Amino acid sequence: MSLPDRKGLPLSTIINRRKASAMLATAAWGMTMPARAAPPRRLLLRGADHLLTMTDPPRAKTDMLIHQGRIEAIGPDLPAGDADVIDLSGHVLMPGFVDTHWHMWNTAARGLWRSAKGGFMPTMAAISPHFTPADVAISVDLALAEAVNSGITTVHNWAHNVRSPAHADAEIAAMIRSGVRGRFAYGYAQDVGKDQPMNLDHLSTIARRRPSNLVSIGICARGPDRSAPPVWQAEWDVARRLGLPISTHMASDPKSAASGGIAALAARKGLGADVQLVHLTAASRADMDRVAQAGSPVSISPWTELEVGYGVPPIADMIAAGLLLGLSVDNMVLAGQADMFSVMRLSTDLARGLSRNQLLMEDMTALRWATIDGARSLGLGQQVGALAPGMRADIIAVRVDALNTAPAADLPSLLTHAARPDNVSLVLIDGVAHKRDGQLVRVDLPAIRAKASASIAKIRSAAAI
Numbered sequence: 001m002s003l004p005d006r007k008g009l010p011l012s013t014i015i016n017r018r019k020a021s022a023m024l025a026t027a028a029w030g031m032t033m034p035a036r037a038a039p040p041r042r043l044l045l046r047g048a049d050h051l052l053t054m055t056d057p058p059r060a061k062t063d064m065l066i067h068q069g070r071i072e073a074i075g076p077d078l079p080a081g082d083a084d085v086i087d088l089s090g091h092v093l094m095p096g097f098v099d100t101h102w103h104m105w106n107t108a109a110r111g112l113w114r115s116a117k118g119g120f121m122p123t124m125a126a127i128s129p130h131f132t133p134a135d136v137a138i139s140v141d142l143a144l145a146e147a148v149n150s151g152i153t154t155v156h157n158w159a160h161n162v163r164s165p166a167h168a169d170a171e172i173a174a175m176i177r178s179g180v181r182g183r184f185a186y187g188y189a190q191d192v193g194k195d196q197p198m199n200l201d202h203l204s205t206i207a208r209r210r211p212s213n214l215v216s217i218g219i220c221a222r223g224p225d226r227s228a229p230p231v232w233q234a235e236w237d238v239a240r241r242l243g244l245p246i247s248t249h250m251a252s253d254p255k256s257a258a259s260g261g262i263a264a265l266a267a268r269k270g271l272g273a274d275v276q277l278v279h280l281t282a283a284s285r286a287d288m289d290r291v292a293q294a295g296s297p298v299s300i301s302p303w304t305e306l307e308v309g310y311g312v313p314p315i316a317d318m319i320a321a322g323l324l325l326g327l328s329v330d331n332m333v334l335a336g337q338a339d340m341f342s343v344m345r346l347s348t349d350l351a352r353g354l355s356r357n358q359l360l361m362e363d364m365t366a367l368r369w370a371t372i373d374g375a376r377s378l379g380l381g382q383q384v385g386a387l388a389p390g391m392r393a394d395i396i397a398v399r400v401d402a403l404n405t406a407p408a409a410d411l412p413s414l415l416t417h418a419a420r421p422d423n424v425s426l427v428l429i430d431g432v433a434h435k436r437d438g439q440l441v442r443v444d445l446p447a448i449r450a451k452a453s454a455s456i457a458k459i460r461s462a463a464a465i
């Protein structure tokens with residue numbers, strides 16, 4: 001390990017000092033309205049040109065019946081009965097995308113990846129202390145609106161600027177309000193010392209109850225690469241005692257990879273299906289094998305890994321190691337937009353280019369990463385990520401008759417290399433329509449835009465950048 005073993009206050013002292021404030025914190029989201037009311041009528045999605053279930057070969061001209069948030073039936077010419085009917089001719093019907101790692105709190109800083117302070121890290125260090133609970137909430141609102149617009153129906157909100165209990169509560173409340181499915185990963189303040197844990201008392205308080213039927217709780221930790229051993233070990237222990245899934249950035253760059261963090265995790269039984277590792281951009285093949293053997297899922301964000309200078313994502317090696325991969329947009333500061341289609345495109349083409357093998361992977365593999373494998377990696381594989389009777393109705397319809405999508409010889413190729421977010425015309429989450437006829441129907445977009453603009457202007461002024 002290259003991390004300095006910094007001596008700060010004993011962990012127990014830090015935790016005790018925080019206990020009082022944590023116990024006083026009000027879980028504001030406890031009073032938030034339920035994410036949805038069960039739709040009273042059945043919904044029939046009629047006549048999609050193609051149906052992509054992710055578990056069977058594509059089918060032509062298929063209907064889908066939805067009731068009370070779940071898929072009731074799939075097949076040709078289903079009887080409408082008293083159902084509301086949506087005509088999906090000219091579309092492919094498929095599961096919504098699952099984003100497996102997204103720092104939503106800084107979305108209002110879109111494009112602000114450099115400043116007079118320097119590049120991404122110093123710029124984030126300058127602005128992050130100035131985000132209030134209201135600021136992180138408006139950034140989450142903006143991120144979730146963009147998620148839905150892009151066809152992303154499940155998010156993993158990696159909240160690594162939790163500056164107070166109120167910051168966490170504000171992000172959770174925004175997620176509940178949105179009606180988007182997701183996990184809130186409880187984190188730390190950006191400027192917290194490597195020898196200080198996240199607020200484990202507040203975490204313990206909120207972990208006792210599930211925020212809503214669509215939103216669950218996990219943690220995002222700095223882990224062995226970015227915090228001292230007593231800190232990450234305490235965070236792992238608390239998360240596992242509470243039954244919370246863990247996520248951490250690992251082996252993002254050569255220095256981190258050389259510090260032996262993955263081996264340290266493995267030695268302490270700190271890997272497993274409940275521990276997602278993010279990036280692994282500089283991980284050795286031995287470390288990838290270690291991760292695959294332990295069953296830890298991996299989230300990659302190819303655009304931001306390039307943009308921040310971590311390196312070229314070693315996707316061909318990751319495939320060879322047999323890792324369970326999920327895709328992510330990471331953050332809007334660097335990525336600019338939440339376009340899962342382009343993430344799939346970049347992933348397939350990096351794998352082909354790196355291996356100098358055009359046939360190394362199928363386009364369908366990237367579609368799996370963006371749907372069923374992403375869902376499995378978040379522990380949601382029994383609920384979403386594929387289409388079958390009994391699954392929750394997280395569904396998107398993508399136009400296949402648009403200028404940029406027609407004609408297309410191959411459906412997976414169309415979805416990974418031709419389609420764009422503006423081709424997504426219908427988005428259902430738990431059976432509830434969030435986008436219809438290409439328009440967002442549950443958010444006040446002008447209001448969100450205005451609030452986000454005011455928020456980042458205020459923050460830039462306070463940070464003097």
Ligand SMILES: [Zn+2]
Pocket residue numbers: 101103158249278330
């Ligand atoms: Zn990240």
